[in-house]
Amino acid sequence: MGIDPQLYFLHLLQNAFSHVILVERGEQMKKRIARSSVLHIILIITAIAAAMLCRQLDRIGTMQIFGIIRSLIYIFMFLIWGITLRNRIVQIQAKRFMTSIAWLIVFWVAIRSVKFVIAQSPLAVRTLWYMYYIPMIFIPMFALLVALSLGKPENYRLPAVTSLLYVASVLMVIFVLTNDLHCLVFRFPGEREMWNDRDYSYAGGYYIVAGYMLLCTIGAFVALISKCRIPKARKTLRLRETRQPGRRSAG
Secondary structure, eight states: OOOOHHHHHHHHHHHHHHHHHHHHHHHHHHHHHHHHHHHHHHHHHHHHHHHHHHHHHHHHSSOTHHHHHHHHHHHHHHHHHHHHHHHHOOSHHHHHHHHHHHHHHHHHHHHHHHHHHTOOSHHHHHHHHHHTHHHHHHHHHHHHHHHHHTTSOTTOOOOGGGHHHHHHHHHHHHHHHTHHHHOSSEEOOSOGGGOOTTSOEEOHHHHHHHHHHHHHHHHHHHHHHHHHHSHHHHHHOOTTOOOOTTOOOOO
């Protein structure tokens, strides 16, 4: 039984129109993405400019409201950044680690604002200052875990030995937060009631904590660089493109 030329022509015409429609949709999608990117850039620049303006107004004025507004702007920006990360990253562990980094940055900005705007007593100011080291310790650790997760399948899990990083980070945080009991991280002159973050010196424990943060940071950079230099890893170093089961890779 032969092929009807008219039906075959209509079939070709349908495919051609389908291809044209897909191309047009693709172009429209690219334009929407480009417009969205431009809008995001404008919003970021506007937010940064507003934060800088609030900083200058806070310096020349006596109202603390401008400092609070500036902190809220930064918190809003990092919250939006965290939300976009969750929407863009497919690898489950990397998504969780990056989201944790975003929340730690928000926490950092929040306690800094409380320290400068609300806290009055030397004990409260000093405690909030110690709490800076929670994000300062955990962010490099999560950065290292993100670097180790790059290029892995969507449901990949890091080896159990990496849990030791959590243990070490928690111990470092406790070490800093309890500094008033042992003064092995920071030392202060005078009576304890007058200790503050403007007059202190480093003790031996500080260099242990700083060394741990530095090792995590260096480890993250080394992991990233090593994966970028490996041709196979370079092809798979995309969080949004994971190989699905049952499908063969192209090439």
